[in-house]
Amino acid sequence: MTLRVNDLKVYYQTLRGDVHALDGVTFDLADGEIMGLAGESGCGKTTLGKSLIRLDSRMRHVGGTIELDGKDVPIADDNAMVPLRYHEISLIPQYAMSALNPTRKIGRMVDELLRARGVRPADVADELRRRLELVGLDPDVLNRFPIELSGGMKQRVVMVISTLLDPSLLIADEVTSALDVSTQRAVAESMVEFRDRGYVKSMIFVTHDISLVYQMADTIMVMYAGHVVEKAPAGTVINEPRHPYTQMLIGALPEVGTTTVQGRLEGIPGTPPGLLDPPTGCRFKDRCPMAFSKCSEQPPLVEIEPGHWAACWKTG
Amino acid sequence: MTNVAGAPGAADKAGSAEPAGERKVSETLHFARRNPKLLIGLGIVLVFLLIGIIGPFFVDHDPNEYVGPKSQPPNGEYWFGTTTFGQDIWAQFVIGVRSTFLIGVFGGGVAFLIGTAVGFVAGYKGGIVDEILNMITNVVLVLPALVVLIVAIAYLDVRGLFVQGVFIGLTTWPWAARAVRSQALSLATRDYVDLARLSGRRTWRIITAEIAPNMSSYLVMSFILLFGGAVLTAAGLDFIGLGPSNGVSLGLMLESAVAWSALQLGMWWWFIPPGLGITVIVGSLYILNVGLDEVFNPKLREL
Amino acid sequence: MLELSHVHKVYRVGAFGGGRLRAVRDVSLTVEPGEVVSLIGESGSGKSTIGKMVLGLFRPSAGRITFEGTDITTIRGHAARKEYYRRVQGVFQDPFSCFNPIFKADRVFEMVRSSYFPRTSDAVWKDKVLDALATVRLDPGNVLGKYPHQLSGGQLQRLLIARALLLDIKLLVADEIISMLDASTRIDVLNLLADLKERGLGILFVTHDLSLGNYVSDKSVILRKGAIAEMGPTARVFDNPLHPYSRHLLSCVPQLHRTWAEVDAELEANPPEDVTLPTADDGESAPLIEAEENHFVGIDQG
Numbered sequence: 001m002t003l004r005v006n007d008l009k010v011y012y013q014t015l016r017g018d019v020h021a022l023d024g025v026t027f028d029l030a031d032g033e034i035m036g037l038a039g040e041s042g043c044g045k046t047t048l049g050k051s052l053i054r055l056d057s058r059m060r061h062v063g064g065t066i067e068l069d070g071k072d073v074p075i076a077d078d079n080a081m082v083p084l085r086y087h088e089i090s091l092i093p094q095y096a097m098s099a100l101n102p103t104r105k106i107g108r109m110v111d112e113l114l115r116a117r118g119v120r121p122a123d124v125a126d127e128l129r130r131r132l133e134l135v136g137l138d139p140d141v142l143n144r145f146p147i148e149l150s151g152g153m154k155q156r157v158v159m160v161i162s163t164l165l166d167p168s169l170l171i172a173d174e175v176t177s178a179l180d181v182s183t184q185r186a187v188a189e190s191m192v193e194f195r196d197r198g199y200v201k202s203m204i205f206v207t208h209d210i211s212l213v214y215q216m217a218d219t220i221m222v223m224y225a226g227h228v229v230e231k232a233p234a235g236t237v238i239n240e241p242r243h244p245y246t247q248m249l250i251g252a253l254p255e256v257g258t259t260t261v262q263g264r265l266e267g268i269p270g271t272p273p274g275l276l277d278p279p280t281g282c283r284f285k286d287r288c289p290m291a292f293s294k295c296s297e298q299p300p301l302v303e304i305e306p307g308h309w310a311a312c313w314k315t316g
Numbered sequence: 317m318t319n320v321a322g323a324p325g326a327a328d329k330a331g332s333a334e335p336a337g338e339r340k341v342s343e344t345l346h347f348a349r350r351n352p353k354l355l356i357g358l359g360i361v362l363v364f365l366l367i368g369i370i371g372p373f374f375v376d377h378d379p380n381e382y383v384g385p386k387s388q389p390p391n392g393e394y395w396f397g398t399t400t401f402g403q404d405i406w407a408q409f410v411i412g413v414r415s416t417f418l419i420g421v422f423g424g425g426v427a428f429l430i431g432t433a434v435g436f437v438a439g440y441k442g443g444i445v446d447e448i449l450n451m452i453t454n455v456v457l458v459l460p461a462l463v464v465l466i467v468a469i470a471y472l473d474v475r476g477l478f479v480q481g482v483f484i485g486l487t488t489w490p491w492a493a494r495a496v497r498s499q500a501l502s503l504a505t506r507d508y509v510d511l512a513r514l515s516g517r518r519t520w521r522i523i524t525a526e527i528a529p530n531m532s533s534y535l536v537m538s539f540i541l542l543f544g545g546a547v548l549t550a551a552g553l554d555f556i557g558l559g560p561s562n563g564v565s566l567g568l569m570l571e572s573a574v575a576w577s578a579l580q581l582g583m584w585w586w587f588i589p590p591g592l593g594i595t596v597i598v599g600s601l602y603i604l605n606v607g608l609d610e611v612f613n614p615k616l617r618e619l
Numbered sequence: 620m621l622e623l624s625h626v627h628k629v630y631r632v633g634a635f636g637g638g639r640l641r642a643v644r645d646v647s648l649t650v651e652p653g654e655v656v657s658l659i660g661e662s663g664s665g666k667s668t669i670g671k672m673v674l675g676l677f678r679p680s681a682g683r684i685t686f687e688g689t690d691i692t693t694i695r696g697h698a699a700r701k702e703y704y705r706r707v708q709g710v711f712q713d714p715f716s717c718f719n720p721i722f723k724a725d726r727v728f729e730m731v732r733s734s735y736f737p738r739t740s741d742a743v744w745k746d747k748v749l750d751a752l753a754t755v756r757l758d759p760g761n762v763l764g765k766y767p768h769q770l771s772g773g774q775l776q777r778l779l780i781a782r783a784l785l786l787d788i789k790l791l792v793a794d795e796i797i798s799m800l801d802a803s804t805r806i807d808v809l810n811l812l813a814d815l816k817e818r819g820l821g822i823l824f825v826t827h828d829l830s831l832g833n834y835v836s837d838k839s840v841i842l843r844k845g846a847i848a849e850m851g852p853t854a855r856v857f858d859n860p861l862h863p864y865s866r867h868l869l870s871c872v873p874q875l876h877r878t879w880a881e882v883d884a885e886l887e888a889n890p891p892e893d894v895t896l897p898t899a900d901d902g903e904s905a906p907l908i909e910a911e912e913n914h915f916v917g918i919d920q921g
Contacts (some may be wrong), residue, residue, distance in 0.1 A: 353631065428825055506716050507711040507712070507713055507717040507721045508716060508718055510671075510674075510709070510711065511709075511711070511727065511779075512730060513676065514674065514704050514708055514709055515727070515730040515731050515734050516697075516700070516701035516704055516734035516735060517730065518697060519799050528718075529721055530720070530721065
């Protein structure tokens with residue numbers, strides 16, 4: 001088991017109180033697993049990705065544990081996290097592409113980053129070139145400025161850099177969202193390739209696009225309002241989802257080939273609850289057509305069949 | 317919008333009943349009250365403003381009149397001492413502070429009006445209008461402003477505070493125009509501006525109602541900087557003898573202190589008050605501005 | 620109703636405007652009443668530029684855009700432009716940035732009122748607003764008097780559509796209107812477009828997402844680098860893409876029930892027949908060839 005997250009709670013401190021962004025998140029990530037983490041905006045998926053690597057000044061670790069390769073990950077202790085970052089856990093943040101320093105050549109930026117992490121750039125130079133070629137880039141990109149690269153190229157460069165030290169866990173946050181469909185496919189496929197070659201042991205791929213994770217992930221975890229609602233192999237989540245939220249979410253996605261002529265799809269009425277003062281019980285109950293009295297208690301996340309977890313009283 | 321950018325649930329639909337306007341104001345106040353730079357800068361500026369407003373009412377004679385004994389160091393009767401001619405330095409100082417604020421408001425105000433008007437029109441209209449205005453801005457920007465001022469003001473017979481303010485305004489607006497232009501340029505492409513166009517709104521209403529309110533903090537800060545700049549420029553002009561004829565200002569005080577060798581005679585009370593006054597007023601304006609920047613800009617807020 | 624005829628848009632770029640960027644190249648298309656036309660393309664395809672030109676926010680460099688017989692590029696003066704916007708309106712990508720954050724959300728209605736209905740009485744106006752809100756299926760109690768940040772993206776986007784409906788519009792330009800919305804509310808806005816279409820509105824639906832373009836539209840136009848790659852009835856374009864670029868795009872779209880590998884395998888098993896593509900050597904024109912009835916293919920740009 002690469003990663004084991006148990007009852008993780010991370011809150012955002014705001015002037016008006018704590019925002020319960022992650023409120024008891026539990027899941028395991030197997031060796032070699034690519035997990036797609038899906039959900040609507042504000043469900044806590046980005047917070048989860050960030051929590052595994054660095055809490056920013058407004059985030060507070062309230063409870064729960066994280067284990068990576070059997071060792072505890074001390075996320076609340078910023079200093080103790082330093083040796084883990086980049087070596088063991090690597091994050092490609094949402095806007096990594098645009099965060100590249102425009103005045104530095106790519107190669108120089110990579111060298112600085114490596115030195116900052118206590119690695120001699122010369123030791124990994126060959127590997128760096130090999131991997132750039134693997135994702136279809138000319139190693140010459142190292143002598144170029146970020147502005148000279150297209151979005152897809154930048155995103156691949158960021159991906160190669162983040163995985164250069166073969167971390168156990170790579171968290172990719174919406175890395176393909178800003179890309180065009182054809183580039184999106186290339187980037188997504190290179191990520192799978194990296195896993196296959198063992199450059200990263202396992203991966204969490206955060207996205208709002210379920211049809212994209214279906215293409216590349218082994219498992220999909222769906223979050224809603226700070227809770228995990230369902231986790232299962234990708235095909236199961238798409239074809240036989242059990243949680244009402246997952247079912248409605250997938251039912252609301254138009255596909256190539258669906259038209260209004262064949263009948264209309266339906267959205268989910270209502271909006272997700274605010275997390276400043278979250279409701280008790282199941283957080284989906286106000287929008288759920290199947291809600292009943294028991295839903296005022298929070299349903300536990302249970303394994304309803306091997307590898308398929310769901311948090312709903314109707315499935316348990 | 318909110319202080320937790322990116323935090324999930326930040327756009328809390330259920331829990332936020334109070335309007336954004338009020339919330340934004342209260343949030344700004346929250347950070348304003350906790351920002352030492354802002355409080356210190358504002359405090360000092362207000363003290364000087366009070367001196368400039370109230371002080372002159374307690375001066376019952378012309379500040380340039382020879383009222384007392386000559387070359388007196390500060391004492392109970394003449395708080396800041398007297399000049400070589402027996403002029404009351406305290407009286408000169410309080411009236412000088414007043415004219416310093418006036419020149420700041422005049423000069424800064426004129427520069428602000430021209431600069432924002434040019435900036436808004438250039439940024440919003442774009443295209444050829446932008447290019448022409450930009451060219452004018454750049455020409456004025458590279459003019460050696462002080463030299464032009466010296467030449468222009470030297471030719472004027474009557475030199476008053478007002479004329480000085482207008483001249484300062486006419487030469488210092490370009491950078492404000494550039495700053496406003498770049499902001500307006502980015503705001504003009506916002507969707508709500510397009511929407512206002514689709515709603516059949518006229519250009520000036522779009523600028524005043526849609527664009528300007530969204531950069532109000534920016535405008536306030538521009539004005540403060542222009543104000544400080546005008547004070548300094550005026551002090552410089554006064555110091556080289558191009559100040560208002562027969563007027564009193566901190567710069568003129570410095571000029572006469574130097575002209576009558578206060579430095580060599582060790583009459584520190586003659587040159588320290590005006591020198592320190594200008595330095596402290598302008599310095600605290602800049603500190604105030606840094607403070608405001610931190611309050612308005614969430615990225616700079618110290619938590 | 621709306622007709623674009625050989626429309627070009629060229630931007631001057633770089634220092635001193637020396638460079639030329641051809642954002643839209645020789646585009647001709649029509650939108651009829653009660654028809655949804657999807658403009659589909661990746662970034663840089665010129666799709667949004669076309670939308671903005673139709674809305675009169677940009678001027679075409681060459682070509683004609685006619686709406687009900689008048690060339691809109693000849694519209695001069697504030698009054699005439701205002702009349703045009705009475706019949707043609709737009710909704711944009713980011714609902715949050717369409718609302719001036721310092722004002723209440725329903726100010727967008729007031730702007731329409733003060734410009735177009737200054738003499739309408741309060742009671743009549745209120746009925747009109749409630750009517751428009753009912754059409755977009757919004758509960759007035761939930762949205763009126765609120766600030767933009769208190770509403771969800773889906774609600775804001777529907778408010779904007781309601782705003783457009785206050786005017787007697789014939790054509791709606793919907794520019795990426797759902798790409799910022801969450802999956803669970805996207806489909807409601809799409810369904811709303813289908814409702815409007817049934818009321819006889821012409822809709823120009825600009826999108827980068829092929830599956831969304833497919834869901835509502837009658838006609839699809841696939842753009843590449845400013846020129847039309849393929850245009851035709853939606854069902855034909857998606858079932859039988861003729862242009863290599865359309866085929867490539869369709870093979871890259873992540874689908875919900877078919878993986879990329881499956882799509883590739885299918886393509887391999889039934890390789891599509893090649894069609895003759897038109898050519899344009901001047902770098903400016905972009906002719907179309909009618910490969911089958913009403914189904915056009917455009918030039919190959921590599």
